[in-house]
Amino acid sequence: MKSGRTPVHHTLAHVAHLAHNAHLAHLAPGKRDYRAVPRTWKGDLVAGITVGIVALPLALAFGVSSGAGAEAGLITAIVAGLVAAIFGGSNVQVSGPTGAMVVVLGPIVATYGIAAVPVVTVLAGAIVMLAGLLKLGRTVTFIPWPVIEGFTLGIAVIIFLQQVPSAFGVVAGDSSNAAVAAVQALSTVSWPEVLWPVAIVAAVIAIMWATPRIHRSLPGSILAIVVVTVMATLADLPVARIGALPASLPSPSLPLIDGHALTTFLAPALTIAALAAIESLLSARVATALADTGTYDADRELVGQGLASIASGFFGGMPATGAIARTAVNVRAGGRTRLAAITHALVLLGVVYLATGPVSQIPLAALAGVLMFTAVKMVSPSVVRSVLGSTRSDAVVFVVTAIITVSFDLILAVEIGIVVAAFFALRTLAKSGGVHREPLPLPSVSGDERIALFRLDGALFFGTAERMLERVSEIDRVSVAIIRMSQIDVLDATGARVIADIVRTLEARGITVLIKGVQERHLQLVTRVGVLRTLRTKQHLFADLASAVEHARSHVRRDDAASRAAALIAAEPRAAVPGTTGPATTPAPSIS
Incomplete structure (x- = not known):
């Protein structure tokens, strides 16, 4: 029986096959990623070391804050940071655990336990990678600026509130809402014992505030951590510490993902995947404006971030995203190629094998201070004034997105923010017609x-x-x-x-x-x-x-x-009937 496929069908199929292969080849790493290394390698190495130093306290703090532990944060920064640097779509993006991901992951850990983290990490990574393969990378351009800024403000508030228990040396409240949990934690404060963790937080914030004013290149967070850790150790202060860390990376293992795991964790994984995609693409887009390091490939970035989270899950880490703050540090320190982000991951790997002992003595209050300062710096007063002073509709979108982010859910906040922005945009468009x-x-x-x-x-x-x-x-x-x-x-x-x-x-x-x-x-x-x-x-x-x-x-x-x-015609007189003086009339028919 003859096939119904004509030469035209075969040609179209061949073209589609070539286009598919070309797309996959475009998403894969290659020599083109490192063409500039012979010219920029010195700056890349310096930038990588700098970012590694900055990322260490953040990785530990985000791991602790999420409930997964400092070890998970460090593993994520190393494994995901390395994979994303190689496979991602940006030349200068630095990836790892972020504050936004902590906000989403915290309730999941509280509900399902730490064992759920590798499962949702791998599932979310697979979803993000699939989005890249399906060429969905450019969808982030549809998110309006007021939504992004409101989302950022909400995340900053949540991160700050999440540090309240550690800052006061108490256990977090039972509520999944950061504001309610912070109030619950404050109600259990024992004031004589609270002075030491509060003093540590104050010292960390003061050092991080002062160091850039002394010299711009000084890593304030790591200096603050070192100073307060040494002081707390010498004085033997009664404050909670990070505790023991592994002296090597754990062996990779595939988390158990069966039918029950899929039905239980698919919804949280979708939320994490949406957040990872949005934050990573936004960070990559911001990076292109910071320096002339080439454009980013949105689809490849999603594939790289998806692979990074999958690899992180295999080693027991957390979901990863592109980190705007660390990416900015990388660019400003001289990073111009992927070598800088790779170096950052290797620096953190060296910490695991060489310095876990000193790191285990870091007070949790010190990490809380780092994140509180970071949360405050995430919000630019000038940007907030710009949004609020632009148009009434943009101000409403900004405020609504921020409130919903803090009160309910991050992804819901983005969705509602987009809907509200679309409503105002349609109303403006309607007025133009x-x-x-x-x-x-x-x-x-x-x-x-x-x-x-x-x-x-x-x-x-x-x-x-x-x-x-x-x-x-x-x-x-x-x-x-x-x-x-x-x-x-x-x-x-x-x-x-x-x-x-x-x-x-x-x-x-x-x-x-x-x-x-x-x-x-x-x-x-x-x-x-x-x-x-x-x-x-x-x-x-x-x-x-x-x-x-x-x-x-x-x-x-x-x-x-x-x-x-x-x-x-209507005005012309009709012909008169003989013997009459009036107009002619038609005789009535006779009735027989």
Whole structure:
């Protein structure tokens, strides 16, 4: 039996196969990633060491804050940081545990326990990687700026509130909401014992604030950690410490992912995946504006971040994302290629094998101080003022997103923020659309008062269509209506359908409708929706206004001529019947 596939089918299949392979090859790492290394390797190494020093306290702090432990944070920074640096789509992106991920992961650990972390990490990584393979990387460009800033503000508030228990040396509250849990923790504070952890937090914040003012390149977080750890150890202060850490990376193992795990953890994994994709792509986009290091590939970035989280899960780590703060440090320290991010991961790996003893003595309050300071620095007062001072709608979107982020859920906050922003955008777009009655071109002629010329402009879509229908349908005492469509910027199916309704309504009232200036990009839509079929004849579609007006005036002249003829016929006396003086009458039929 012969196959139904023609040579054309085979050609199309071959082209699709080549395009698929080209896409996969584009997502894979290659020599092109390291072409600039011979010129930039010194700066990359310095930047990598700097970022590694900055990332160490953050990795430990984020691990502790999430509930997964300092070990998980350190593993994530090493494994995910290395994999994302090699496979990601940005030349300068630095990946690892982040504050936003801690906010999402904390409730999951509280609900399902630490054993759930590798499972949701691998599942989320697979989802992010699939999104990259499906070319969904550019979807982040649809997130409005006020949503991003409101989301960032909300995350900063949550991170700060999550550190309250450690900062006061007490156990966190039972609530999954950071604000409620912080209040619950404060209610258990024993004030004589709270002085030491509070003093440590204050010392860390003071050092981190002062070091950039002494010298810009000084790593304030690591200096603060070293100083307070040495002081706490020498004075033998009664404060909680990180505790023992492994002296090597654990052996990789595949988490048990069966049917029960899928049904239980799929929803949390989707939330983590959405957050990882959004934060990573935003960070990569910010990095391109910090220095001339080349553009980023959004799809490849998702694939790389997905692989990074999968690898992290295999080693018992947390989900990873691109870290905006560490990426910025990398660029400002001279990082220009992937070598810098790779070096950062190797520096942290050296800490695991060489310095776990000293690291285990770091007070938890010191890590809380680092994160509190980091949370405050995440929010730029000038940016907040810019958003609030831009437009009322943008300010509302910003505030709503921030409140929902703190009160409910991060992904829900982004979704609602986008919906609110879309509502205001549609309202603004609707205001740009309108229908205007215009005077006919001069010189005027008799009968022009019976011709209505309407100009449709701006956006004619579902949000404005009904208003335009009402406006045009109100006309009275006219014989011809000309509808100008050349000024329409946006036209959807609803708008085209309303134009058809306008034509149909006016024609039913005996008003001849002429359409002028259908743009070529709208012609297919108005044809499919049936606008042209509602016209009395195809000759009522015009390309220029002069021809349409002349045709309308000819209609009026013909109507006037017909009216005069009818009036003359009605005025002529009928022939009289002989023998009568009145008009002739028709005799009534006889009834037989």
